[in-house]
Amino acid sequence: MTEPVLETRGITKRFGALTASEDVSLDLKAGEIHAIIGPNGAGKSTLIQQICGLLHPDAGQVRLGGADVTRMAAAARARAGLGRTFQVSQLAMEDTVLQNVVLGALGAVGRPWRFFGAALRDAELRDRAEAALAQVGLCDVAAMRCADLSHGQRRQLEVAVALSLSPRAFVMDEPMAGLGAEGSKRMTGFLSELRGTAPILLVEHDMDAVFALADRISVLVYGRIIATGTVAEIRADRAVRDAYLGEEA
Numbered sequence: 001m002t003e004p005v006l007e008t009r010g011i012t013k014r015f016g017a018l019t020a021s022e023d024v025s026l027d028l029k030a031g032e033i034h035a036i037i038g039p040n041g042a043g044k045s046t047l048i049q050q051i052c053g054l055l056h057p058d059a060g061q062v063r064l065g066g067a068d069v070t071r072m073a074a075a076a077r078a079r080a081g082l083g084r085t086f087q088v089s090q091l092a093m094e095d096t097v098l099q100n101v102v103l104g105a106l107g108a109v110g111r112p113w114r115f116f117g118a119a120l121r122d123a124e125l126r127d128r129a130e131a132a133l134a135q136v137g138l139c140d141v142a143a144m145r146c147a148d149l150s151h152g153q154r155r156q157l158e159v160a161v162a163l164s165l166s167p168r169a170f171v172m173d174e175p176m177a178g179l180g181a182e183g184s185k186r187m188t189g190f191l192s193e194l195r196g197t198a199p200i201l202l203v204e205h206d207m208d209a210v211f212a213l214a215d216r217i218s219v220l221v222y223g224r225i226i227a228t229g230t231v232a233e234i235r236a237d238r239a240v241r242d243a244y245l246g247e248e249a
């Protein structure tokens with residue numbers, strides 16, 4: 001059996017008396033989109049933060065490309081190939097689209113911020129950034145200020161920043177948030193193709209997008225995974241319907 005690209009093994013996280021993640025084991029395989037769904041407060045963000053290194057689990061392991069990265073800091077995890085997009089945008093609004101991606105690529109080569117000016121003249125970094133922009137379809141707006149982009153374009157730019165790190169896996173926190181019907185449709189098409197570059201662990205509330213995209217879905221309720229399966233399996237699961245999906249199934 002091939003090793004999963006990304007994996008959690010028995011992740012547990014407590015906040016006082018509350019267990020926000022309880023013995024969570026899941027994996028992400030090459031070429032797939034694995035969606036994590038569940039009601040508000042189920043522990044999706046807490047889980048994502050532990051996978052990305054922003055929170056440390058009380059027990060369990062996070063593994064990337066077969067290596068244990070549980071103790072690795074978030075920036076090192078990103079350099080090791082964990083491409084992350086955020087629920088709240090981390091883009092530099094006054095910088096151009098290209099500058100934002102070069103900044104991301106700088107992280108990939110482990111160079112600090114103060115070399116930003118030089119980085120913009122560095123052919124390898126620019127090539128890397130331009131390739132990422134081409135992949136998300138933003139070449140035409142490379143010289144525009146990030147602040148002047150539409151919301152949907154900013155979401156694409158976030159993916160380009162993550163792409164510039166040549167990720168082995170993506171972790172995406174609500175990429176459809178605030179996009180509207182047309183934007184969600186475009187992003188759905190885009191993510192569908194992106195899974196060929198690197199598999200995607202996707203936290204998303206937009207069920208149309210999840211059902212259209214996911215190869216597998218895991219359902220988180222009160223910090224526990226209550227089911228993992230294909231879209232059809234999850235939609236037909238009685239416990240999932242009772243706990244979360246209801247009429248949406």
Ligand SMILES: Nc1ncnc2c1ncn2[C@@H]1O[C@H](COP(=O)(O)OP(=O)(O)OP(=O)(O)O)[C@@H](O)[C@H]1O
Pocket residue numbers: 015018020038039040041042043044045046047
């Ligand atoms: N730093 C913290 N300290 C204490 N409790 C926390 C902390 N972070 C999260 N929680 C609690 O842990 C539980 C899981 O929260 P989390 O934000 O992970 O859920 P979620 O599934 O991402 O919710 P949403 O869909 O609303 O974003 C909630 O009960 C929340 O109040």
